[in-house]
Amino acid sequence: MATTRQVALLRGINVGKNKQVPMPALRDLIESLGFEDVKTHLRSGNIVYTTDKSPATAAKKIETALEKDMSVKSAVLTRTHDDLAAIIKSNPLGDVADNPSLYLVTFLAEKPKAKPLKDLDPEDFTPEVFKHEGQEIYTWSPDGVRNAKLTYQYWEKLLGVTATARNWRTVTKLLDMTST
Structure with missing residues (x-):
């Protein structure tokens, strides 16, 4: 490689x-x-x-x-x-996520099975919003991350894959750091 x-x-x-x-x-x-x-x-x-x-x-x-x-x-x-450049470019919730500390990217160790995600009703999580793409789940938590339902632990349990999350500010900083 x-x-x-x-x-x-x-x-x-x-x-x-x-x-x-x-x-x-x-x-x-x-x-x-x-x-x-x-x-x-x-x-x-x-x-x-x-x-x-x-x-x-x-x-x-x-x-x-x-x-x-x-x-x-x-x-x-x-x-x-x-990978980070593609995550930033995708930015599927960029039109609603106006605070980078409340906009999270959950990184998954592997691509999850589609069924658990298809079975979710987004209305059950309002005002939180999520979007799955590949090995990432983007989550907007306008009421704060501390009280969010859609945590990396939630995704990990639902999908059966190891996960961790970073806020948008950190993800963009990491992209900058990998550019040098």
């Missing part, structure tokens, strides 16, 4: 007392795996790096190293620069 810029999205680190991971130590760990130009964004587990590994291989390496070297068990989902 050619060298690509990728982002690893770690689920559930630095939330509460468990899974505390200092960003300098995380960067050092990722560099020790052979990844280059490693940068982190925020404390919520966003790592940008360059590698010749496939996204799936990179995710597995990072998950294994986190558990082995830092005693932290965390799901890791990866996307390439091109």
Whole structure:
């Protein structure tokens, strides 16, 4: 595989007392795996790096190293620069989502089966709005993310796939970081 810029999205680190991971130590760990130009964004587990590994291989390496070297068990989902560019370009809720902190992208570890999504009645979630595309679900939560029904945990349970979410501001920042 050619060298690509990728982002690893770690689920559930630095939330509460468990899974505390200092960003300098995380960067050092990722560099020790052979990844280059490693940068982190925020404390919520966003790592940008360059590698010749496939996204799936990179995710597995990072998950294994986190558990082995830092005693932290965390799901890791990866996307390439091109994946992030396509997510931003799609922006299916851009016409209603006017606050980037309330507009979430839920990243799925794999493409979900269509039936659970088809069976959902969007009216059950009003005023929240969602749109599924590929391995992402875009969610607009105008009343706030804290009280949202459509969380990554909801999607994970419904679809039976590992998930994690980032707000639109973070997703666009990660795209910028993978561009350099």
